[in-house]
Amino acid sequence: MTERTVRRDIDRLRELGYRIESTPGVAGGYRLEAGSALPPLLLDDDEAVAIAVGLRVAAAQRLLTDAETPITALAKLEQVLPAPLRQRVNALATAVQPAVMRTGAPVTTEILGELAIACRDGERLRLQYTASDGTQTRRRIDPHAITPAERNWYLLAWDHDRDDWRTFRVDRIDQIEHTRVLFTRQDISPEEIEDRARVAASWAPQRIEGHAVMELSYEDMRAWFGPWGDGSEPEGASHTRWPIGGSDFRDVMYGLSWIPAGTDYVLDLPDAALAEIRETVARLQRALEQSVGSSA
Known part of the structure; x- marks a missing residue:
């Protein structure tokens, strides 16, 4: 030389x-x-595979406070890996399952990477989403954040078709279409992102499902309940229909206890659940009438 x-x-x-x-x-x-x-970085093949697998484990184990960091890093790395190396990464990632890993619904790193980069760059997306009941819809969204909750990944986005925030389970997203249109991010705190993901993760088909129609405007109701008011719909200018349910009538009663004091409401619930609530409330009323309050 x-x-x-x-x-x-x-x-x-x-x-x-x-x-x-x-x-x-x-x-x-x-x-x-x-x-x-x-x-x-100038990496040889083995080093590139080791880093890619490590990033997948970090993402799955949520080893970093910012859940998107290992995903965006992995997406950038996999974009430049030759096909044979990507195959090695996929094979190793499938075989390597850390003992403490809790696996949820499978999600490809390609989809996670696409969503994470769209969140970072502020790119509007179109996607197909399959709801829990199997209904498929096309959505036009501004993706803001992806976050883990329980055992699954969730995407928080502004849904232009609903004109509101929506939380999508990532494993139910497919056919992502990049629009190349940039949007202006809306202000949303990390705490609200976490709350909305937790609400989405807690939802599941319930044995008892119904609604409470409360004498509260939709705007006031959403301000009071925050993310827990997702799924509500206005009924006229002064009332709101709020979905409520649970594994049994006690869950319903607990949810009703969060309706603001002084707010009247009516229930739309199955007859069996209404009967159980009436019997419980009647016993509670008798107990209250017979109770002797303590004096200071």
Whole structure:
């Protein structure tokens, strides 16, 4: 290797972003410095596979506070991996299952990566979504965040067809269409993102399902309940229909206890659930009438 070749290689590395210090003289030479920005990494095949598998484990185990970080990093890495290396990564990731990992519905890293990058870049998407009852819909959304809750991944997005926030289970998303249209992000706190994901994760088909129609405007109801008011619908200007249910009538009664004090409401529930609630309330009323309050 000639001196000119060395200088050319050093210049090329500097163009790529590497900080290289040169020292003149007989004992001089070149030395790689630590930089303030991460330059391109030169990885061999085994190193690239090891990093990709490690990022998948980090994402699945939620080892970082920001759940999107390993996903976006993995998406960038897999975009430049040759096909044979991607196959090795997929095979290893399938075989390696850490003992503490709780697996939920399977989600491909390709979809997670696409969604994470769209959240980061603020790109509007179109997608097909399959609801829990099997109904398929086409949605036009502004994706804001993906987050884990319980054993599944959820996407929080502004749904243009519903004109409201919606939380989508990622394993039920397919046919993602990139619009290349950028949107302005709306303000939403990490706490609200977490709350909405927790509400979505807690929902499941219940043995008892019905509604409470309360004498409260839709705007006031949503301000009071926050994410727990998702699925509600206005009924006129002064009432709101709120879906409520549970594994038994006690869950329904607990939910009703959160309706603001002084707010009248009527129930639309199965007859059996109404009968159980009436009997419980009647016993409670008798107990209250017979109770003797303590005096200070």
